[in-house]
Amino acid sequence: MKVSELGEFGLIDLIRDIVAKSQNLERASWQKTLVGIGDDAAAWQSNGHIELATTDTLVQNIHFDLRLTRWEELGWKALAVNLSDIAAMGGIPSYALLSLSLPGELEVEDMSKFINSMVHLAGEFGVAIVGGNVAAAPNVVITVTVIGYSKGKALLKRSTASPGEQIAVTGYLGLSAAGLEMLQGKIISEPETNNILRQAHLKPMPRVKEGQILVEQGVKTAIDISDGLVADLSHICESSKVNARIKIEKVPVHPVVIANFPNHKELALYGGEDYELLFTADETIIARVKQALNCPVTVIGDITKEQLPTRVTVVDSKGNSIPYRKGGWEHFKN
Numbered sequence: 001m002k003v004s005e006l007g008e009f010g011l012i013d014l015i016r017d018i019v020a021k022s023q024n025l026e027r028a029s030w031q032k033t034l035v036g037i038g039d040d041a042a043a044w045q046s047n048g049h050i051e052l053a054t055t056d057t058l059v060q061n062i063h064f065d066l067r068l069t070r071w072e073e074l075g076w077k078a079l080a081v082n083l084s085d086i087a088a089m090g091g092i093p094s095y096a097l098l099s100l101s102l103p104g105e106l107e108v109e110d111m112s113k114f115i116n117s118m119v120h121l122a123g124e125f126g127v128a129i130v131g132g133n134v135a136a137a138p139n140v141v142i143t144v145t146v147i148g149y150s151k152g153k154a155l156l157k158r159s160t161a162s163p164g165e166q167i168a169v170t171g172y173l174g175l176s177a178a179g180l181e182m183l184q185g186k187i188i189s190e191p192e193t194n195n196i197l198r199q200a201h202l203k204p205m206p207r208v209k210e211g212q213i214l215v216e217q218g219v220k221t222a223i224d225i226s227d228g229l230v231a232d233l234s235h236i237c238e239s240s241k242v243n244a245r246i247k248i249e250k251v252p253v254h255p256v257v258i259a260n261f262p263n264h265k266e267l268a269l270y271g272g273e274d275y276e277l278l279f280t281a282d283e284t285i286i287a288r289v290k291q292a293l294n295c296p297v298t299v300i301g302d303i304t305k306e307q308l309p310t311r312v313t314v315v316d317s318k319g320n321s322i323p324y325r326k327g328g329w330e331h332f333k334n
Contacts (some may be wrong), residue, residue, distance in 0.1 A: 012037065038239065039158050040088035040223060041148070050150040054085035060140040068183045071110040073202035074142070075117035081226065082146040083125060083206035084275040088224035090156040090215035093148040093208065096122060096129045101137035125208055154215050156222035156279070161240035163305040165221075165280040170207055170295050172254035173229055175200035177271020178261050186261075193256050204275040210293055214279055217288045222279035228272035230312050230324065236280065237303075237311040246301040246314045248322060269314065269324065 003011060016037040023030050034050060035043035041054035058064055058078055066074075079096060086093045098118070102111075122129055127146070179201030188194045207224070214222060221240065223232045229251065237244050248265060257264045280303055281289070290297045314322045 040085040052091040052148040055145040058142045071113040072117035075114035076203045078142045082144045084224040086148040087208040087211035090211045091148040095147040097145040098132035099143040101135045101141040158239035160220040161280045165303045167301040171276040174257045174268035176273040177267040178257045218285045219281045225274045228270040243308040250300045252298040
């Protein structure tokens with residue numbers, strides 16, 4: 001079997017299985033591990049608090065196209081996607097490491113724009129960029145690692161959803177995917193709309209403070225929407241061994257997307273890279289979250305005991321199941 005047949009998530013499962021067999025619980029490092037492979041960030045018990053760590057790689061012509069992306073946007077996004085993983089755990093980011101593999105013919109001015117933008121975003125959240133690595137390569141490969149910690153003993157995880165809980169999201173969905181369609185050629189004549197869509201795809205703002213508030217309000221389960229709403233909710237369902245039902249008319253789509261994209265429902269369900277927080281909790285907790293957050297919070301469905309045909313079922317206003325393709329990005333298959 002080739003890796004392309006196994007797929008991204010099959011490969012992650014393979015790595016997790018091999019690593020699990022190698023665990024030595026007599027070692028302090030394994031004894032202190034709280035969350036390992038399979039969540040948005042790893043977590044382990046340190047002196048007085050829980051440490052968090054996440055890493056992500058952006059590869060030229062896979063994750064970004066330098067013909068469409070400015071260097072300052074690329075620097076921002078490279079850090080933002082990692083900060084979003086810390087946000088999805090309800091954590092506080094503190095340190096970042098940057099590894100760059102680059103062609104030597106790149107302009108120094110472009111690299112300065114890249115780093116300055118990353119430093120600006122890091123400053124927004126009190127993150128120190130403290131090291132990394134540089135190497136020559138035929139294409140640009142960017143790897144960022146972010147280290148953070150929890151305020152207390154509670155974390156947001158993928159594996160704690162329970163039947164009867166509501167499913168909610170912050171903000172709007174589909175903006176990033178719509179922005180990508182625009183960058184790839186869809187004509188948007190209104191400058192303000194163009195700017196909204198470009199910002200959504202290339203300069204997302206991670207919901208770091210919002211993640212911390214979710215923890216404070218008693219939420220236990222969350223993920224950031226990177227692969228797409230259906231795909232990321234499926235990750236929660238798989239980890240928690242539950243099923244979910246989404247009401248399609250409840251999914252919050254930005255008015256700009258509705259007005260300019262006939263396929264706006266598809267973009268919201270499968271588009272990904274919105275980096276909004278998707279979470280589950282009981283009705284009382286979600287009511288408190290709505291009061292505490294300064295961004296829109298929308299209940300879009302529920303976690304159910306029912307044995308549904310798939311982990312995630314999308315229904316219309318009458319409760320009828322809507323067939324859908326398996327959405328979301330998956331390396332080796334997309």
